[in-house]
Each structure stands twice: as C-alpha cells, then as structure tokens.
Amino acid sequence: MRWTYFIFLQCLLIAVVGTVVYIHKDKVNVHKTPPASLAKWYKPENKRQEWLHNMFKLRREIQAVKLYSTSNEDELLDKWTAQLSKHYLRISEMVPEWDKKLDEEALTQLQTSVKNRDQQGVSLALDDLNTSCNSCHQDYRSTVATMYRAPDFSSIKLSQPVAYKEHMKALITQVNQIKIASEDGKRDVALSSLSELKHGIQLQGETCVQCHKKETKLYPDVEMTQTIANLEQSLSNGTLKEQGKALGTLAVQVCASCHGTHRIAYDNRKVFVDGPNWRELIKH
Numbered sequence: 252m253r254w255t256y257f258i259f260l261q262c263l264l265i266a267v268v269g270t271v272v273y274i275h276k277d278k279v280n281v282h283k284t285p286p287a288s289l290a291k292w293y294k295p296e297n298k299r300q301e302w303l304h305n306m307f308k309l310r311r312e313i314q315a316v317k318l319y320s321t322s323n324e325d326e327l328l329d330k331w332t333a334q335l336s337k338h339y340l341r342i343s344e345m346v347p348e349w350d351k352k353l354d355e356e357a358l359t360q361l362q363t364s365v366k367n368r369d370q371q372g373v374s375l376a377l378d379d380l381n382t383s384c385n386s387c388h389q390d391y392r393s394t395v396a397t398m399y400r401a402p403d404f405s406s407i408k409l410s411q412p413v414a415y416k417e418h419m420k421a422l423i424t425q426v427n428q429i430k431i432a433s434e435d436g437k438r439d440v441a442l443s444s445l446s447e448l449k450h451g452i453q454l455q456g457e458t459c460v461q462c463h464k465k466e467t468k469l470y471p472d473v474e475m476t477q478t479i480a481n482l483e484q485s486l487s488n489g490t491l492k493e494q495g496k497a498l499g500t501l502a503v504q505v506c507a508s509c510h511g512t513h514r515i516a517y518d519n520r521k522v523f524v525d526g527p528n529w530r531e532l533i534k535h
C-alpha cells in the first residue's frame with residue numbers, strides 16, 4: 252500500500268514538471284555552448300582568431316577541389332585535397348571534444364576518389380563532407396561567433412570614476428530630461444541638460460580607442476556635432492516640432508546606431524558566456 256502511494260507521488264511529480272516545461276516551451280530557447288578548449292584558438296588567448304582562419308581555409312579548399320576535379324588538373328587537385336584533409340583533421344586536433352563531429356569516412360572516400368580520378372565519387376564525398384560542416388554549424392556557429400568575437404564591454408573604463416552602465420543611465424536621463432523640458436516649455440532646463448549630455452558624449456567618445464586601436468573612431472563625428480548644434484538652436488528659439496526632430500535625429504546618430512552593433516552583440520555575448528541566470532528565470 253505504501254509503495255503504490257510512493258509511486259503515485261513520483262508520477263505526479265514527473266507530470267507536474269513535464270507540464271510546466273511544456274507550457275513554457277515557446278519561451279524556452281535552448282542553445283549549445285562549445286567546449287572550453289576552443290578558447291585557446293581565439294583572442295585573447297591566441298594572437299589571431301585561429302579557429303576562424305582554419306574555417307576560411309576549408310571553404311576555399313572545397314572550392315578548389317571541386318574546380319580542379321572537373322577541369323581535370325590533377326596535380327592541383329592533389330595539392331588542394333591534401334590541404335583540405337589536413338585542415339579538416341585539424342578541427343579535432345584543436346578541439347578534441349569535437350572528434351565525433353568529423354566524418355572521417357567521407358574524407359577517406361574523397362581521397363580514394365581523387366586518387367582514382369573519379370569525378371562523381373569526388374562530388375559525392377564532398378557532399379558528405381559538407382553535411383558534416385553544416386551539422387556542426389547548425390549547433391555552434393552563431394554561439395561561437397558571439398562568444399568569441401562580439402565586443403566585450405565588461406572592462407571598458409571611463410576617464411571619470413563612474414561605471415560604464417551608470418554612465419549609460421546618466422545619458423538616457425539627460426536625453427529624456429531634454430524631451431520633458433522641451434514639451435513643458437522649460438527652456439533653461441532643456442539647455443542645461445543638453446550641456447550635460449554634450450559632456451557625457453565627450454566622455455563616451457574617449458572609450459572607443461580602448462578597442463578601436465588602428466582606425467580611430469571619431470565620436471562625436473561631424474554629423475553628430477551638427478545635430479547637437481541644431482538641437483541647441485531649436486531649444487533656444489525653435490518650435491516644439493523642430494526640437495523633437497533634432498532630438499530624435501541625435502538619439503539615432505549618437506545612441507541607437509552604436510547600440511545596434513555593440514550593445515545587441517554584447518548582450519548576447521553575456522547570455523552565452525555567463526550562461527542562464529536560473530534564479531531570475533524561475534522568478535519570471
């Protein structure tokens with residue numbers, strides 16, 4: 252009797268957990284993250300993005316093998332097949348955990364077909380090889396690109412003792428203060444907030460060089476500076492409509508375009524690198 256009671260409780264528990272997961276299935280996004288050993292082949296552990304460069308070679312080598320197999324240039328076909336083999340096997344030398352992802356049978360098939368000058372065999376083996384490329388890409392390509400190549404703002408420092416995120420909050424407060432003051436006809440408040448915003452933008456501009464070392468990024472650039480001047484003028488003696496337009500343009504040029512590349516990528520990077528925050532997930 253006690254046993255049936257126990258088993259019943261177990262079944263009930265499994266059913267409850269199953270139902271909760273099922274109900275939320277459209278809100279749960281599962282992604283695979285790569286083995287930690289991959290980090291060795293990316294900056295900062297590596298001088299170059301070595302993993303990615305091996306990938307570029309593979310794509311080029313497949314193209315060359317296809318080309319020389321159909322044009323019957325045997326010497327070149329042999330050369331590129333050898334390179335393709337080397338770089339394909341390099342995948343599991345670099346990340347041993349991904350050994351199972353390779354289709355070594357397809358590679359042997361390719362080498363044999365090349366040796367026999369069997370054009371159709373080469374084509375079929377390349378198709379199989381491509382299937383193995385695609386299967387790994389489906390699982391990992393975008394996660395890896397985001398984790399290892401998206402800009403990382405976690406250690407960006409401002410020249411004043413304020414955290415990067417707090418600086419962002421100050422910027423948006425100033426933008427909104429200008430909007431509120433403009434709507435309510437408080438010209439002096441709007442102008443003094445703009446002056447603070449200008450200072451904040453200047454401070455922001457000093458941080459670009461921490462990543463953009465070769466080609467420096469001008470921030471604010473000529474167009475942004477012009478828009479700031481337009482806004483200042485319209486806040487002094489323009490119509491409400493002119494003020495709104497100038498502020499909107501400024502927000503796009505100075506804030507949104509940077510968020511479109513840097514912030515979206517950084518946000519995603521955090522999700523993959525830090526993993527899910529279970530406490531927050533359960534709370535929601």
Ligand code: HEC
Pocket residue numbers: 302303306307309310313339342349352353380381383384385387388391392393395396399400
């Ligand atoms: C075991 C996993 C794995 C296998 C197998 C694999 N790749 Fe990749 N590949 C990746 C990952 C991870 C990335 C993302 C790297 C990045 O963006 O930094 C990638 C990226 C690429 C890219 C760059 C994509 C782009 O357009 O930016 C190319 C090209 C590429 N792979 C070609 C190949 C070819 C060709 C093969 C098969 C011969 C292959 N890969 C097999 C994991 C794999």
Ligand code: HEC
Pocket residue numbers: 400401402403404407455456458459460461462463468469470509512513
């Ligand atoms: C944490 C590092 C980091 C910081 C800080 C940073 N960027 Fe970038 N930025 C990148 C990376 C990485 C790319 C990707 C393209 C590349 O490799 O150049 C990029 C791309 C860009 C691009 C588009 C591609 C191009 O070269 O035109 C612009 C524009 C840009 N950044 C402007 C800025 C400005 C302006 C600032 C300062 C307000 C800034 N960035 C701060 C890392 C950073």
Ligand code: HEC
Pocket residue numbers: 404415416419420422423424426452455505506507509510513514517
């Ligand atoms: C380098 C390009 C860049 C520029 C230019 C930029 N931001 Fe950001 N912004 C970021 C990044 C990166 C984050 C994410 C910071 C983090 O999560 O630590 C962010 C986050 C924010 C946040 C969210 C802060 C929070 O509480 O999480 C706000 C609000 C914001 N920015 C407003 C602005 C405004 C307003 C401007 C224009 C005046 C602006 N940003 C200009 C890159 C930029």
